[in-house]
Amino acid sequence: MALRAFDSVAVGDVLVPQSYGVTRATLIRYAGASGDFNVIHWSERTAVEVGLPGVIAHGMFTMSQVARFVTDWAGDPAAVLEYGVRFTRPVVVPDDDAGAEIVVSGTLEKLDAEAKTAVVNLTVKVGDDKVLMGSRATVRLA
């Protein structure tokens, strides 16, 4: 995988959307790897008790999938200089084999020719819900 060339992109470019699946099993593995054992990510009873629709994905898990989208587009994880998201809707993960599908798309919003950086504006949806808004990444290109 090679770092994407700065000269190959333009403001307004639409990044090819990608889908990422998440099941209850994914949440267990992510809890272990991240150290986030918050019960709302594995206990249906507790999630409902605190007013959520059911077990929801870790916000940081969803953010990690958007990061995959950006690093795959950029061609190098070390190229991601800044990256921010706002969590707007929970990602409910049903207890079945299909789970939920996170769809990430993006457009190239800004270019800085001196720094050779690009700002990508990201849209993240599960079904019709925009689960992340105002999400942007700044990437240094080749």
Add this chain to the structure above:
Amino acid sequence: MPVNPEFIGRAYPASGVYEVSREKIRDFAVAIGDPNPLYRDAAAARAAGYPDVLAPPTFLTVLGFRYVDDGPIADPALGLDYSRVVHGEQRFVAHRPVYAGDQLTSTQFVDAVRTVAGNDLVTLRTEVAGADGEPVADIYMSLVARAAEEK
């Protein structure tokens, strides 16, 4: 009990140095489903010009949970009801990549505290530094403690 605004600016250093390991990076990469060899294969990482495997961009979230007991979230005097907390915003600013072998220190600060319509909003900043004290990353996290529902 609403969140205490006197906590703004207070520093909470982590109680230890976090040693970034290849195996932890591998487990994290598997958990997020990213097959990029730069996270899993030291030879591939070195061939790409890096000293060791890279950590994925959101990996530093691990430090927050590793040292959560040292931070403001765990301080009962802050007044945050963690059982009603949901994550509002998160932003990473990378000063350099994170590699296996890094020895990271981190300090958390309460940047802002607000109460809006009964919801408590807390913004935390974590400054992560390397073994020589050089800046590695700044992490901004906003948490929302949702207002209790009417019974």
